[in-house]
Amino acid sequence: MRMCLAKLIVFLLPRNTFGEFRKYYEVSWTSCSSMSFNPETRRLSVGLDSGTVSEFILSEDYNKMTSAKSYLAHQSRVTMVLFVLEMEWVLSTGQDKSFTWHCSESGRRLGTHRTSACASCLQFDIETRHAFVGDYSGQVTILKLEQDDCSVVTTFKGHSGSITALCWDPVQRTLFSGSSDHCIIMWDIGGRKGTAIELQGHNDKVQSLCYAHHTRQLISCGADGGIVVWNMDVKRQETPDWLDSDSCQKCDQPFFWNFKQMWDSKKIGLRQHHCRKCGKALCGKCSSKRSSIPLMGFEFEVRVCDGCFESITDEDRAPTATFHDSKHYVIHMHYDVTRGWLLTSGNDRIIKLWDMTPVVS
Template identity: 60%
Template sequence: MAAEIHSRPQSSRPVLLNKIEGHSDGVNAAVLIPKEDGVITVSEDRTIRVWLKRDSGQYWPSIYHTVSSPCSCMSYHHESRRIFIGQDNGAVVEFLISEDFNKMNHVKTYPAHQNRVSDLIFSLESQWVISTGHDKSICWMSTQSGSMLGRHSFGSWASCLQYDSDTQHAFVGDHSGQITLLKLDEQTCSVITTLKGHEGSVGALYWDPVQRWLFSGASDNSVIMWDIGGRQGRTLLLQGHHEKVQALWYLPLTHQLVSCSADGGITVWNMETTREEAPQWLDSDSCQKCGQPFFWNIKQMWDSKTLGLRQHHCRKCGKAICGKCSSKRSTYPIMGFEFQVRMCDDCYDTIKEEDRTPLATFHEGKHNIAHMDMDPSRGLMVTCGSDRVVKVTHSSFTTFTDVFPKLKSITFCCGTENEMFSRMLMLLFLYTGSQSGLGFQQSIIKLKAYFILDEFVIGGKVQETSKASVAKSMEEADSLQEVKHTHTHTSFL
C-alpha cells in the first residue's frame, strides 16, 4: 500500500475504473474478491458470474453459472471461498469456488423461505446461514447438517439483515419501516427491542461491532445511526439523498459513512464530528408560535371566527407551527440536514453561517445503485443496480493530512496482509517520518512509534481507531515533555 501525503485535502470524487456489462436483467449484488482483481455478481437473469480482470484491463467472466430461479442476494466468505445465493423461489444455494476462480461446485440447497430471499449472511463462527425473506420471516440454518434451526415471523416483509457473530444478535429491517433486534439461539430466538424511526421501508442496514453502531437507510430518503452501545438510545438522523437509500458502508478507521441511493447519489458522511439529535415532533391543536388553530381544531376556529391553518414542524426545535411562522428554510448539518429544511423564524435567526458548513460530501454514481461493496485497503468500490451495469471505482474518500499537517510531499510505502494494521503501520511511519524530517535521532523515533502503537493496541486487542484521538494524545505527551525539559534545563536528546 502506498500513500502520498499532501499539504491540502485531495479530491475525493470516485473515479470510474471499469464498467462491467453483459447481464440481461438487473444485478442485485456485486462483491469485490479480496486480494484479487475480481468481482462476483448475481442477477435477476438467474446467473452467478465471477469476473476476473484480464491483461487487457477488462473484466471477463471466468465462471458463468445459471440456476433455476432469479438470484436476489449473496453472501461470500473469501477465506473458505464459500458463496451463498438467495433466490426468488425462497431457496438458498451454497457453492464452493476453486482456488483459481475458474470453477464452482454445488454444495447444498437450503429450503429457507416460501417466497423471495431478501438478504442473507453466512457466519463462520456459528456455522449458520441466516436469511430473511418476503414471506415475512427470518430463518437460520446449520451449514454442517443443512437443517433448519429456527424461524421467526414478522408483520411485514423482511427486507434486510445484519448479524453480530460474537453475541448472536440479528438486526432485521422490514417494509413497515421498523428494525427488530433478535437474540438467536440454537433452536429459539427472543425479541430484544424494536427500533422505530423511518417513515418508509428499510432498504439497507450496516452494523459496526466495534462502536456498536447500527446504520439504516430507507425509502424515506434518510439514514439513521442507532447507538446500540448504551448511550441512552441515541439516534442521529442524516438527510442527504433525493431518492431511497439502498446501500450503506461504514469505514471505522476514518469514521466515515458511505450511503448510496436509487438515483445514483453517493454521500460520504463525517461521523467523527459532534452531532446533535433531531428533536421529536410535538403535537398541538394550534400553532405553538402564534396560537392560530390548525384546520382540525373546530372549537378554536368557531370561537375565534377564523379558518384553520395547515400544521408544519420546525426541524430544529420540533414545535408544531403554521406556515406564516416558518417562512424560511436552512441547512443544519450538525443535526443531519444537509439540504434546506423548514425552520421556525426564531430558530432560523439563531443559526450562524458557520453552522451551515456541510458535514458530508456528495458524488454521482451515474447509475441506479441497489447494492455496494467496498475494499478500503485498495480504495475500491463496486456498485450495481437495476440498470444491469456494474461499476468498479476508486473511492479514496480520505487523506491523512488532517492528522499530520507538517508533511508536505513525502511518500511512504508499507504493507501487511491485514487491512487495519496496515493502516496503523502507515500512521506510525507518517508520524515517525515527520519527526525524522525534523532531525530526531532513530532511537527517539522508535520510542514515539511505540507510544503510538500503545494508543491503538492494548493486550493484543484494538482499543482505539480514531486518528484524531491518537494525534491528540501524542500532542499532549509532546507538550508534557517540553514542560519537563524547561524545568530540568536538560536536553531530552
Template identity: 50%
Template structure:
C-alpha cells in the first residue's frame, strides 16, 4: 500500500512544504543486522541487498505486491560492498576480510553461482566496488588503504595504489577510464586506469570530514562528493579550472548521492533522515573564498590575535567571521544578517554582511532544492530513472522503495 510521507515532529516544516513529494511504495524488513548497501535490479521488480549477517539477499516482488526473499546466500564474512551488472547478471560482493566474490545470477533470480573468488584482493574491509564490463575490470577499494583493479577474464591484478587513509568511496568514468576515490581524511584522488598500471592525476582537497559518497555526471563531467562535514561539493572536472560549487542542505553526515543526467537532478541522503533533490540545471555560483585579515574589513576593529591593534585602539579583540556571499572577514556586529543563498548552494540561512544582505534580499531567492523526510537515517541509496524509483537503506535495518515520479517531472 502506497503512503505519502509527512515530516516528522521537530523538523523544519517550511523545507518540507513542497507539493511534489516522494511516495513510499514498499518497506523491506526482516534483516537482523545492519544493511550495508542495496540496489534496484534493472528490468525486474527486485532488489539485491548485503548485510552484516554475512548474507547477500535477492528480493522479488510477488503477485501479492509484497517483496519476498528468493535467494539468501551466506558469504562466510560480513558483506560490506557490492556491484551488479544487469547486462550479464554478474554480481560482485566485497567482504569484511578483504575477499571479493564474483557470482552469476540465474535469469529467474532464484539462484546465484560462484564464478571466481579474489581471495587476496584486500587485507581489510572492502569499502567499494565497481565493475567495468567494457574493460573487464573489477575496481575495488578497502580499509587496507589500497585502490586496485583486477581482470575479470583471468582474475589477475592489473594495477594498484596505496594511500595514507582508508578509502571510503569510489566512482568510475567508463569512457575516459578515470577513477575517483574518496578517503577517510577527506581527500579525493583521481586516477587514470590503463593496462598494466594506473596513474595518479590529481588530488582534490576541500572537505573537512571523511568522504562518504561520490556520484559522477558523465555528460557534464561533474563529480559530486558527500562528506561527514555535512556538505556536498560539485567539482567541475571537465572545465579543468578547479571550479567547485558547494551544496549545503543537510544537518548531519551526507551518506549517499544519486545523480540522473537526463533530468539533471542530484539526490542526496544523510544521517539526518532527509532526502534532498537538487536542481543541477540551475545557474550556480562558485563558493566564495574566505579572506583572512587582522581587522574587520567593515569597521576596522581588531581580531583577538591582533595584539598591536588592540593596544593601539585600547579595546578587546573580536572573533573573526566571514560573509558567505563575498567572503570578507568581519566581526559579529558587521555580519549579523542571515539569509539563504540558493544560487551558491546555501538552502538554509547563513551569515552575510549588511551590504550583501541588501543585495541578496532584492534578488531572487527561490529555492533550488526540495527536502523530503525519509523517516530513517540513510546509509545508502540507489536510483532507477526508468522506473522512477528511489531506494533508501536506513540505519533502522529497513529498505524503502519510493516513487519519485513527482520529483523527476
C-alpha cells in the first residue's frame, strides 16, 4: 500500500470505533511502498521507494513506535516485504529485479536471487521454506531457501501480463496468482499434477487476493472495483490448450495465412478463433455462440463452438462465484478471518470496511 508525503500513518482500531486517527510517525524522506506487520511481536516492516526496509516495534498500547533497524535490501523501490517469525527472516522483492532475505536478529543479508524481470509479489511457505516470487514478465518462480543459499525449484508461466498478486494456501498447498491480464490462475502444487485452473471474473487487472481456509473461498479485488468471492470447494476443470491449425477444424476453410489452400480452393482466408471449451481452431462462423462455463473459470460469456454450445447444460452454467461492487479502484485489501471483515483501500483515498459474513460462510 503506497503512502504519500513520506509518512507512515498508523490507524488504531478501538472496539467501537473504526478508523480513528491516533498517531503518525515520520519514516524518512522517501515514500513507503509496502509493509508487513506481525501482531505477535508487534514488529512493523516497511519497504521504501529508496530500496531500504525499515523495521519498527510498536508499544503494547500502539501509541509509540521504536525504530529497530534498517536493511539495505534493494537498489530501487521495495515492492513487497514479509517478516517470517519462525525463521527470523525478512523477505523482500524489489524493482531492481531481485529477491532478498535478511536475518532479523543480526540484520545481515543471507542471500539474493536475481529475477528475470522486476519482482512484484511474494509469498512464503514456512513448512517447506519455499518462496514464491511473481514478476512483471508474468512468471512465478519457486525458490527453496536455506540459511544462506537458495535454489530454483521451478517456474510457472501462464499469464500474459505481469503478476500483480499472490496468495498461498498452506493447507491445500495451492498457489493463486493474479495478473494484469485480468485472470487468476490456481496452481496445484501439493497434488504434484501440474494442474492450472483459470478464473476469469474481472474486467481489469487483479489487484489483491486472499483465501478463507475454513470455507475454501477465494476473495479477489480488481482495478474494475469488483470484489469476487470464488467457491473453490467444487471440482473445477482445466482450460484446454489452444490447438494450432492452418484451416478451420470444423469446416476446413483456410485461415488468412494459408496461402496455398487459399490459392488451391480459390477462397479468401478467414480469421482464426478458438473455442474456450475444447480449444479447437475455428473460423468465426463455426464459433459464433457465447456461453459462460463457470467450472472452467469463465463466469462471463466466452466464445465456444457450436458443438460445445449444445453440450453445455443450464446446470453447467450455474455460477460458482458471487460479484460485488466496491465502488472504488481497489489497490489493496486485507481479510480478517476471525471477524469476517474485509478491508479495502483505493486510489480515491478511501478505506472501506466490509462485513463479508453473508457471502463468506
